[in-house]
Amino acid sequence: MVLAESTNHAIADPGRVFLEEVIARTGPSCRLDMCIQCGTCGGSCPSADDMDHTPRTLFAMIRAGMREQVLRSNTPWMCVSCYLCTVRCPQDVRITDVMYTLKNMAVASHAYPDSTAPDFSRAFIRNVETFGRSFEVGLTAQHYLRHYLTRLPSMAPMGISMLRSGRMGLTPPRRIRGMRGLKRILARAKALEAAS
Amino acid sequence: MSEYLYYPGCSMDSSGRSYRDSLEAVTAPLGITLREIDDWNCCGATEYLGLSRLPAYALIARNLALAEQARNGTNTLVAPCSACFLNLSKTNHAMAEDAAFGAQVNDALAAGDLHYDPDSLRIRHLLDVVVREVGLETVRSRVTRPLRGLKLAPYLGCMVPRPDYDGRWSDPEHPSELDRLLAALGAEVVDYPLKTECCGGHMTQIGPSTAFSMIRRLVDAAERAGADMMVTICPMCQMNIDAFQGEMNAHFHTSHRMPIVFFTQVMGLAFGMAPEAVGFGRELVDARPALARISDEPVPEAEPARVRRPGRPKGPALPMPQMPEAGEVTR
Ligand code: SF4
Ligand code: SF4
Numbered sequence: 001m002v003l004a005e006s007t008n009h010a011i012a013d014p015g016r017v018f019l020e021e022v023i024a025r026t027g028p029s030c031r032l033d034m035c036i037q038c039g040t041c042g043g044s045c046p047s048a049d050d051m052d053h054t055p056r057t058l059f060a061m062i063r064a065g066m067r068e069q070v071l072r073s074n075t076p077w078m079c080v081s082c083y084l085c086t087v088r089c090p091q092d093v094r095i096t097d098v099m100y101t102l103k104n105m106a107v108a109s110h111a112y113p114d115s116t117a118p119d120f121s122r123a124f125i126r127n128v129e130t131f132g133r134s135f136e137v138g139l140t141a142q143h144y145l146r147h148y149l150t151r152l153p154s155m156a157p158m159g160i161s162m163l164r165s166g167r168m169g170l171t172p173p174r175r176i177r178g179m180r181g182l183k184r185i186l187a188r189a190k191a192l193e194a195a196s
Numbered sequence: 197m198s199e200y201l202y203y204p205g206c207s208m209d210s211s212g213r214s215y216r217d218s219l220e221a222v223t224a225p226l227g228i229t230l231r232e233i234d235d236w237n238c239c240g241a242t243e244y245l246g247l248s249r250l251p252a253y254a255l256i257a258r259n260l261a262l263a264e265q266a267r268n269g270t271n272t273l274v275a276p277c278s279a280c281f282l283n284l285s286k287t288n289h290a291m292a293e294d295a296a297f298g299a300q301v302n303d304a305l306a307a308g309d310l311h312y313d314p315d316s317l318r319i320r321h322l323l324d325v326v327v328r329e330v331g332l333e334t335v336r337s338r339v340t341r342p343l344r345g346l347k348l349a350p351y352l353g354c355m356v357p358r359p360d361y362d363g364r365w366s367d368p369e370h371p372s373e374l375d376r377l378l379a380a381l382g383a384e385v386v387d388y389p390l391k392t393e394c395c396g397g398h399m400t401q402i403g404p405s406t407a408f409s410m411i412r413r414l415v416d417a418a419e420r421a422g423a424d425m426m427v428t429i430c431p432m433c434q435m436n437i438d439a440f441q442g443e444m445n446a447h448f449h450t451s452h453r454m455p456i457v458f459f460t461q462v463m464g465l466a467f468g469m470a471p472e473a474v475g476f477g478r479e480l481v482d483a484r485p486a487l488a489r490i491s492d493e494p495v496p497e498a499e500p501a502r503v504r505r506p507g508r509p510k511g512p513a514l515p516m517p518q519m520p521e522a523g524e525v526t527r
Binding site for chain 1: 258
């Protein structure tokens, strides 16, 4: 009886389920299940001060099945993809890639409460999906009007200098010729991802 | 002349104009030709990977597929931007390492009549090509105006030496390639331990106070090391440190003025080109005043700086602990 109960428990272990989901979405070589909780990642991370949990803590929370709290955490969004943790991790966990996966999952489940970062990514990608190229001025203007109105005055001199030195253009980029093909590629990729 | 496939990336036409101008100026003296991939698209920077995995990789892989079609004798694809380089290399690596994933990416590419065979291209950053393919000997032989007396802080940023999928760099945290290149130009290379620390990346857009702390550390360390300017290999690093330095100063009530330019610009300068011809003057923190330090006279070998050790404190020293004499021990 006792044995059967504990086996049942192992199958339904929410930590295991969540951990395996994160691994499957990151790719099997991410080795997240090999984490030994040494803390090298958090100690190396340039953004750790601004994270609500260090990467190490977050990985412990994944194992504990704290799905909601993990996906609400600002940690992945504070990650600047510098790969310092990744090259230092004694277990070769691909931490940066795990951070990307956690962002993907937070966006998909609308769990992360602050929309600044996901909105920036979406705005960036909207330009890419329209022109095939990024469009710095359009992106910055759109993003600041929405999230950083108060920052505009201190930014204005910089914008003007960038325009004057020819490092920023007001006109959108020329659309790439293969835009239709690119749209089909992305649509297919999204469909494949949704199906998996 | 060695020919390479070339993926410029979006910033070369906008914020990285001085990178493009200087790169175009130095290819001939370096003996390389860059053949731009026709109709390439944006690599998605670090943004698309954060939203969804497969579309992000498919977006990047379209460029690999176009480059593969254009191979014609060369299979090396060069990117000057760190984020572009990393994305292209990351995608190639992910497709090669996990065949099932590679097949999924190709399934998506097929919707646009494209296909990429993983590992059919070698993907390299421009600095890697200059240091290892062109070689420092050739670089040195092109120098007509050595940058004597100019103190440069080599700053690579994070995304080129890490994670280093192909194992090309001398070290993931303290690589020496850029130092050696700048020394070959005759410049004085200062010791800059933060050379691969992050510039803040997209945090200038989504978490400015985080970014400002990073920018401040980098600029402050370069100043302390005595650098006249920082030299970088990445348009995003240049943009963050140059264009956001003013806002960072306002944020911390500081008054740093540390110029940052691209390695191709100082290379052009050492090859005898006029500063404006290689993009000097487009930076917001003007680097030109520092160029006056370049001296035509050979700089005498500097005496190794004396390291000052803390002296003995003044006044009577504290008594030294002494072993008790035999028999002195009291219980
Ligand atoms: S450095 Fe690696 S092993 Fe150590 S806590 Fe971080 S992920 Fe786990
Ligand atoms: S890659 Fe992300 S989590 Fe890792 S050290 Fe850099 S910022 Fe921190």
